[in-house]
Structures are given as C-alpha cells and as structure tokens.
Amino acid sequence: MKVVLVGTIGDIGGPSIHIRNLANELSKLEEVQLHVITKGEEDKIMKQGNMTIHVLRFFGFYILGEIIHAWRVQNKISEIDPDVVHYQGISPYVLFHHKYPSVLTVHGIFSVEIPLRMGGWKYFVFGLPRILLERMVLCKVKNIIAVSPYVKEIIASRANTRIRVIPNGIDKDFFNITEEEQSNRLLFAGSINAVKGLLTLLKALKKVKNSIPSAKLVIAGDVKDSNYFSILMRFIKNYGLENNVIYKGPLKKNTLIKEYQKCSICILPSKMETMGIVLLEAMASCKPVIATNVGGI
Template identity: 40%
Template sequence: MKEYFVKMRVIILGQYPLDMKKIRGGVETCIIGLVNELKKYSDIELHVITKEIMWENITKVEDNVTIHYLASPPLPRFVTIKTIDQHKTIKKIKELKPDVVHAHMTAGPGYCALKSGFPNIVTVHGITKEEYDPKIRPGLLDTIRRMVAVPMEDYVFKHAKVLTVVSYYVKKNIKPFCKGEIYIIPNGIRNEFFEIENNEIENMLLFVGGIEPRKSLLNLLKAVKIIKKEIPDVRLHIVGSVRKQRYYNSLVEYVNQNNLNDNIIFKGELSDEEVKKEFSECSVFVLPSKVESFGIVLAEAEACGKPVVASNIGGIPYVIDDNETGFLVEYGDIDGFANKILLLLNDKNLRNKIGIAGMEKAKQFSNKDIAKRYYNLYNAVIHNGKRK
C-alpha cells in the first residue's frame, strides 16, 4: 500500500527583500538565513509573507519557497500597520491554513500571527519601548509610531504562548510582561560570512547600521578625532541608510568642523556584496550603540575574523566575549572606546588572535544550527496544539 507523506506547512512572517542584492537591516538578514536553511527540509512546505511598497501583490516560487509579497501603499507604517497591512496579512494566513506561523517582530507580524488564530511562535528581535524611547526618538512621528506599536507589542507579550528572544537581555526585560514560554534562540549568520577573505587595509574602521541616534555615531566620530592624533591616516567607513536626516546632518557638521573629511566616509546603503567587501577590508569593526538587543553585525564581524569594539549594553555581551573576541566599553566612554581601538590598530598580532577567537565564537550563531532549533520548536508547538 502506498504511503502518503504530509508536509508541515510553515509560514515565516516578517521583512523579506524583493531584491536579494538589497538587504535591509538585521531582521531581514536573519529571516533570509533561516529561510535558506529551512527550505532544505523535505518535510516542510515553506511560505514567506512580507509586505512591500507597491500597488499589486506578487507571489514568487523559488527554491522550494513560496514568497507572498503583499502590496502596501506608500504611506507611513503607523498608518498601514493596523489597517491595510494587518487585514491583508491575516487574510493571507487564513488562505494558506498553516500548521504554524513564525512571526519576526512583535508589532505587526507578531500581532497578526496571534490574531490569525493559528499555532504561532513570535520572535522578539527588539523591545519597542526601548527602541522608541522618547530620549532617543523625541520627534512627533516617532511619538505616533510608539503610540501605535507599543500597545500591539503589549498584546503579544500578554497573549503569546511561545516566544523566542535573541538574547538573555531581551528575555530578562520582557519576562515580567509575558505569560507564555520564552526560549533564547540567537540570530543566525549566513554561511558566506565565514568564507569572506581577509583583505585588511590597515587603520580601517567599519560601522554597519542605520544612521540614527540610538547607534550613537556622534560618540564614534569623537573617538576617531582622538585616534587621529596618534594615527593620522585612520579611516572610518560608515555603511547604512540615513534614518534620521537631522541626526545625519549633525554628524556631517561635526566632521566638517573638526577637519575629519579625509578620515570619515559615509558610504550610504550598499549592496550585499559591497558590504561583504567592507568587512573584508576593515581592521576593526565598531558599534557604539546605546540600544541593541543583539547586534547581528557583530556576529558577522566575528565570522569574518574581525576584532570588535562595542558598547557594553543590551544583548551585545551575549555576542562579544570581552577581551576574547573583542572589547566592550561602557556606553558613553569616548576615551575608553578610542583607547581600545588604538590598542587593536597598533597590534596586528592582537587583531589576529582576537579575530581567530571570534570566528570560533561565531560558529554558535550558524544558520544551520539555528534552523534546526526552530524546526524542533515548530514540531513541539504543532504537537502541543498551542494557539493564541
């Protein structure tokens, strides 16, 4: 008698690029890596639901994955998140009738996953209340975003039965508000970061991330000014899109006023291959953030064998082992940040030693292992019949 094999239907809900050459941010990077591994499982029917600013829905089928790009009008996200986007997302989930929905982020995807009524897992990549703290984002639009997103996040924390978080820091901070189970599963690194060649250009620093106040780039520019006194040809490449124009303008003004034009280069938003080239050529990777739940770029730097100097905040200590795979500096200690960078730039053997340790550390963030953990969790959620 012929046996019939029933696949597990899984929906990944969250940011996913229309153009793989243009990857937007850490969450999107993590979802891509997870999808690339899950599609190798013969017993999974994999779907991705994402939104894209356009006028008509697009569905692509490629490499055992069906990607549903839901059209979203060119309006501020706080306008569409609880109206058009929510309606379309829940409708599509119900059409697909999944065994489990895996939502990335609370406000938006997580909220829709719970409202759909299907078994679900919500991954908390960052805490909205922190990322939209008025001290970091005081503007009117950010205030409106906070007013819309925080209640959605609160709903997810209160009603989700299974959540995953990217670091112990996130778990500790959301646990008092959650009733469900919380598992720590870090963000994964795409395999190609382990294969990037080291084409180091001496005295080259690299920052990758959005240009916004919570990344504290002004502190980094001040550190470069200190470093320049000892290493005049030090260079910092800042890779990432401008998310706050006024903040970016203040950075450019500081560069001009302090004669740092030859030392600091704003590279803008680069393609995936161009970003990898920047990783390949840097001597030290730097991240001076004030708020960071994980910092996937840190793990990517480790995978490339690059030493890191970063703020000792949030989930960063979960990724970087101080004095082993990099140096952690208390937030706001500009002199301390500059001194650690100088220590690395002046000692190639130390850079190599820390870089090797970082590559070993990064193995625990491999997408293959992360996907296996999620595969097991999907099965557990389905078999336990957990719902919203």
C-alpha cells in the same frame, strides 16, 4: 509541513537579514513547504525553489496602513492554510491571530528603544502607540523566542508564556576570507540614527586622527534619521574629517562581506542593542570588535 514566515526579508537590518537566512535554510528542507509573507511596493508572488514569497503592497498611512496590512496578512495566512506560523518582530498582524499554531520572535524592544530615538510630540504620536502595541502583543502570544538573554529578561514580566532564547544566526559566507586587511581601517555597519551612537564614534575618530592621521572610518548603513545624519555631516566638516570618513550607504551582502574583510576593527557604539548581529558577522570574518557594554551585547 507547511510553514509561514511573516516579516520583512532583505539584506539590510538585523531582523531582515535573520529572516532571509532562516528562510534560505528552511527552504533546503524537503519536508518543509515554506511561504514567506513580506511587504513591498506592489502585490506579487515569487517562487524560489521550495520557497514561495508573497509580497503584499504596504499602504503607508501610519496606523491605518498597519491595520490594513495586518488584515491582508491574516487573509493570506488563511489562504495558505499552514501547519505553523512564525511571526518575526512585534507588529499589529500578530493581534489578528488565526487558529494556526504560532510563535513570535522578538528582535527589538519598543519600550526601551523608542525613548532613545524620539521625544516630544513625535514620542506621543509615533512612539507611544508602538509601546502600547508591544504590551498587547506580549500578553496575547503563547510562544515567544527571544534573540538574547537580555531580551528575555526585559519582556519576561510582560509576557504570559514561556520564553526560549534562540540567538540569530549568520550566513556562512561571512566565514570565507578573500580580501586583504587594510591597516587603520575602521568599520561601522548599521542603521544611521541616534541609538547607534555614530556621533560618539566620530568624536573618538577626531582624537585618533591626532596620532594616526591615516585612520579611515567606513560607514555602511541606511539613513533612518535624516536630521541626525545632517548632524554627523556637519561634525565631519567642522573638524576636518572629510578625508577620514567614507560613507558607503546601505550595502548588499557580498559587498558588506568585503568591507568586513578589509577593515582592521569593527566598531558598534550603540546606546542599546538587543543582540548586535554585525558583531557576529565581524567575528566570523576574523575581525576584532569594539562595542558598548549595553543591552544584549
């Protein structure tokens, strides 16, 4: 069977990590000839065992760039001529659908997430088009996978098809404990933007410091909102938390696994999550978790 996975594959971000894990497992099946179509800085084709990765250069011209990429994705699918196509996440290329049987996995919900991330003119220029895209895609697709019951509940009224819930999996390497835990070491792993609620966590850390001066918060993640990141840095400086906060930036899988193992608690203070894959990774590493009671958590 020839299978095509379409989406961003990598070590950072829940959907990207899920695609990587899914691709790695599918490539182990002898009866599956796997092709992954993803975006990058230049066109190239890479062969990894039973998996072929097709990287298509993404022209970052916002809506025009998305349309060009969608057209190129569908041309690549026609070239591969698969038995089934698995789209990961809502994107314009789903609308340019071909004759091949397909399924869409919904990881995020634009109509819920975008109002939390942006307002004013940014909402109308960048956010609203994606919300409209989401509505069109959900009406068009015939087979949908939701990553949590919460996602299914939200999109059920907008989709014209049956929806199955299949939670994201995690890499089995997270179950291998090799590092010793460090007391009073907290971990936040995830993208840095307002939706993730890091400012709330820093306010809590300020109070914790009064009774546990040695408390450390490790932040592992890429900056998605530079303005929000600046607010966090000012808060850390204004309240003297420089010795209590360690910013690691985005981490590759093996380094992130070590951070899970060294922490005493993993915290996810998000305002909205469709699933929260970092919580699964933390629990696989035998760590207690603290999270907000929102969305799919």
